[in-house]
Every structure is written in structure tokens, then in C-alpha cells.
Amino acid sequence: MKLIINGNEEHHEVEHLAELLERLEHTASSVATAVNGAFVPASQRAAHRLKEDDVVEILAPMQGG
Amino acid sequence: MQIAGVELQSRLWLGTARYPSPAILADSIRAARTDLVTVSLRRESGRDRAGQDFWAMIRALPVKVLPNTAGCYSVKEAVTTAHMAREVFGTPWIKLEVIRDPDTLFPDVFALTEAARILCEEGFVVFPYTTPDLSVAERLLDAGCPLLMPLGAPIGSGMGLNDPFALRTLRARFPEVALVVDAGIGRPSHAAAALEMGYDAVLLNTAVALAGDPVAMAGAFADAVQAGRTAYTAEPMPVRDMAAASTPMLGKAWLE
Numbered sequence: 629m630k631l632i633i634n635g636n637e638e639h640h641e642v643e644h645l646a647e648l649l650e651r652l653e654h655t656a657s658s659v660a661t662a663v664n665g666a667f668v669p670a671s672q673r674a675a676h677r678l679k680e681d682d683v684v685e686i687l688a689p690m691q692g693g
Numbered sequence: 694m695q696i697a698g699v700e701l702q703s704r705l706w707l708g709t710a711r712y713p714s715p716a717i718l719a720d721s722i723r724a725a726r727t728d729l730v731t732v733s734l735r736r737e738s739g740r741d742r743a744g745q746d747f748w749a750m751i752r753a754l755p756v757k758v759l760p761n762t763a764g765c766y767s768v769k770e771a772v773t774t775a776h777m778a779r780e781v782f783g784t785p786w787i788k789l790e791v792i793r794d795p796d797t798l799f800p801d802v803f804a805l806t807e808a809a810r811i812l813c814e815e816g817f818v819v820f821p822y823t824t825p826d827l828s829v830a831e832r833l834l835d836a837g838c839p840l841l842m843p844l845g846a847p848i849g850s851g852m853g854l855n856d857p858f859a860l861r862t863l864r865a866r867f868p869e870v871a872l873v874v875d876a877g878i879g880r881p882s883h884a885a886a887a888l889e890m891g892y893d894a895v896l897l898n899t900a901v902a903l904a905g906d907p908v909a910m911a912g913a914f915a916d917a918v919q920a921g922r923t924a925y926t927a928e929p930m931p932v933r934d935m936a937a938a939s940t941p942m943l944g945k946a947w948l949e
Binding site for chain 2: 634635652653657658659660661662665666667669670685686687688689690691692693
């Protein structure tokens with residue numbers, strides 16, 4: 629399915645958000661996720677089903693002022 | 694000083710952005726003698742480890758982290774970012790920034806107070822980046838913010854304390870509230886002036902990160918903050934409009 633991941637169009641055959649993170653090699657990292665502008669806690673990623681054209685944001689700790 | 698029951702040793706809080714390198718950032722944090730740094734959340738791909746490496750470095754330092762909602766232009770954006778930050782950083786502390794104008798990066802005070810109300814009700818400890826305006830300050834405190842962080846000047850401008858009258862007014866009106874000047878500080882003298890005024894701390898980033906020698910500048914800011922605080926507690930002399938001779942006239946010779 630087509631997904632917009634961090635602003636980029638990508639195609640992945642996955643069912644749930646947790647599976648997508650694993651596919652993108654985020655499993656061991658500290659990230660926060662949102663789908664279509666809504667925060668998806670880590671505890672809900674395995675149950676969060678993705679669908680075509682979902683907008684996924686994967687955020688990590690970064691420098692900030 | 695204490696914020697929401699947590700003791701902080703340093704009155705100099707440091708941002709972590711725009712440094713020439715991670716090593717210089719780490720050395721600057723040490724030279725600043727700070728125990729609080731600000732951080733953010735930004736996009737990262739799984740193969741790009743920059744964010745994870747940064748987080749590992751920060752966690753190895755003896756500092757607390759204050760996540761920010763930098764770049765948020767709406768209540769929804771700021772609240773969602775705060776939720777995400779709480780999960781990643783493991784803290785309910787949030788430096789709340791809700792911006793309206795992209796040139797000045799001044800707060801949207803209406804959205805700011807609404808977002809502050811929502812987040813305080815959810816148990817966040819909200820550090821609001823605000824204007825030095827009494828009405829906004831009262832609303833933020835009513836919303837549950839335990840402190841106020843009025844700007845000195847536009848973010849990254851280095852101009853210093855553009856409206857010392859407004860800052861002094863806030864200090865006088867809220868003597869029991871922790872006040873921290875956030876944004877626009879450019880030189881250690883600006884930081885010293887804020888502390889001399891009775892402000893409890895300053896938060897700065899660009900003034901150190903873009904200095905010719907960030908590590909030396911971080912040390913200079915640490916010294917300036919300490920000097921300003923000492924000066925404040927030592928009760929500076931009152932200001933006069935006219936001169937008052939410091940050398941006594943008694944005993945002066947007549948030499949006409």
C-alpha cells in the first residue's frame with residue numbers, strides 16, 4: 629500500500645504500524661509515532677492498522693533550543 | 694531553584710541546536726555548568742542514526758531534558774507534540790511554544806494559553822515560552838503553569854533584553870513565580886542583566902552555539918549568570934538621576 633512516511637511516498641505491504649517500524653529498522657530506537665496527525669502510543673502500534681494513503685510521522689530525539 | 698518540586702542547581706539552561714559538532718555541544722554543556730538542556734522531536738529514518746546518537750550522548754551527561762514544541766503553529770500541533778515528547782523522553786516537562794509569525798517567531802499568545810490549559814489539565818509541567826505581557830502571564834499561571842518564560846528578544850536574534858521595563862514589571866507583579874528569560878540573549882552581559890533584575894534563570898542556545906568559541910562562551914555565560922545572581926542577592930545600590938560624590942568634601946583643602 630502507498631503510505632506517506634515522514635513526508636515521502638513509500639510503498640510497503642504491512643498491516644500494522646509496529647510492523648512498519650520493524651520494516652524500517654526502528655525496532656531498537658526511541659521514536660514517537662503519529663498517523664494522520666494523531667499520536668499513536670508505542671503500546672498501540674501493534675494494534676494500529678494502516679490503510680492506503682495514511683500519513684505516518686516517525687520522530688526521534690533531536691537538537692532543540 | 695525549584696521547578697515543580699524538582700531541584701535545579703544551575704540558573705543557566707542551554708539549548709542543544711546549531712552547534713558545529715556533537716563534541717562541541719557536549720563540551721559546551723559541561724562548560725556551561727548547566728543541569729537542564731532543551732531538546733526536540735524531528736523526523737528520522739530507521740537507517741539514519743543521528744537522532745539516536747544525539748539522545749545517547751545527552752543521556753550520558755548529568756542533565757535533565759526539557760523537550761520543546763518548537764515549530765508548532767497550532768494548539769493541535771503543540772499538544773500532539775507534547776504527547777509524543779512525553780513518551781520518548783519520559784518526562785511530563787514540556788517547553789511550550791506555539792508560534793504565529795514565521796519572521797519574528799513570537800508566540801501566538803491565544804493558542805499558547807489554550808494549549809497550556811489543555812496540557813496542564815493532562816498533568817504536564819508546562820514551561821511556556823511567552824511574551825512579557827502581564828495579561829498573558831496571568832492567564833498562563835491561571836492555566837496551571839508553574840513558571841513563566843518571557844522572551845528577551847526574537848529567537849536567535851542576540852539582541853538581548855529588548856523590553857526591560859516589561860520584564861521588570863513581570864518580576865514585580867509575580868514575586869513568588871519562577872521567571873526565566875527565554876530567547877534573544879546574545880551576550881553574557883544580557884544574561885547577567887536578567888539575573889540582576891531578579892530573574893531566576895535564563896535559557897539560551899544560539900548565543901553559545903554560534904559563538905566563535907562555543908565552549909569558551911558557554912563558560913562566560915555560566916560566570917555571568919553567577920555574577921548576576923550574586924549581584925541581585927547583594928542588593929545593588931539605588932539608581933539616581935544626579936551625581937552623589939563618593940569622596941567626602943570634609944577635609945578638602947582650600948587652594949584658590
